[in-house]
Amino acid sequence: MEDMELEGKRNVCMILIGNLDKELCSSTAVEFLCQHTLVKASVFIFPSLSSETFTRGAIMLHTEKDLEKLGDFLENPNHMITSSTGRPWVVIEKQVGLENIKASIGTLLPESEDALQDGKNRKSNNLEIVYSGTQEFKRASCRRDLFLEFAEHQERMHKSLASMEG
Numbered sequence: 001m002e003d004m005e006l007e008g009k010r011n012v013c014m015i016l017i018g019n020l021d022k023e024l025c026s027s028t029a030v031e032f033l034c035q036h037t038l039v040k041a042s043v044f045i046f047p048s049l050s051s052e053t054f055t056r057g058a059i060m061l062h063t064e065k066d067l068e069k070l071g072d073f074l075e076n077p078n079h080m081i082t083s084s085t086g087r088p089w090v091v092i093e094k095q096v097g098l099e100n101i102k103a104s105i106g107t108l109l110p111e112s113e114d115a116l117q118d119g120k121n122r123k124s125n126n127l128e129i130v131y132s133g134t135q136e137f138k139r140a141s142c143r144r145d146l147f148l149e150f151a152e153h154q155e156r157m158h159k160s161l162a163s164m165e166g
Helices: 003-007 026-037 064-074 098-105 111-115 135-165
Strands: 013-020 042-045 055-061 079-083 090-096 127-131
Touching: 013 064, 013 135, 026 042, 026 055, 026 064, 026 127, 055 064, 064 090, 079 135, 090 135, 127 135
Parallel strands: none
Antiparallel strands: 013 055, 013 090, 042 055, 079 127
């Protein structure tokens, strides 16, 4: 999305999501979220390093009401969103306001970039909701906790590096 397009949106809100399957396409995520929340959103999947087993994405919304509704759905303790391989989505951060968002991610990939990443076609990756009390939920919860532990370790390493550089 170009700066001009982003500038035209007054109440821009964003939820950063981690631990996404690399094969996930934006249109699948948009359709899934709309079906379960009736919230219209734009989803952007970011390129990832070839050594990473997951990728990150951003869900862009136009109102804080939609941000709250979608946030409640994503962080509901009674269920989790997982890919068809069982990889659970993890909310990394919620942001409100154009300046915060632009400072955080700069330029977004347009939705038409779904077709290519790292020179290969993305596949549609089915998403599902797994509910508390099921084996799928227990597995997803363990995977989510492992991802969060990894992310916290990375954050500590980034802070340590910044401190050494400063």
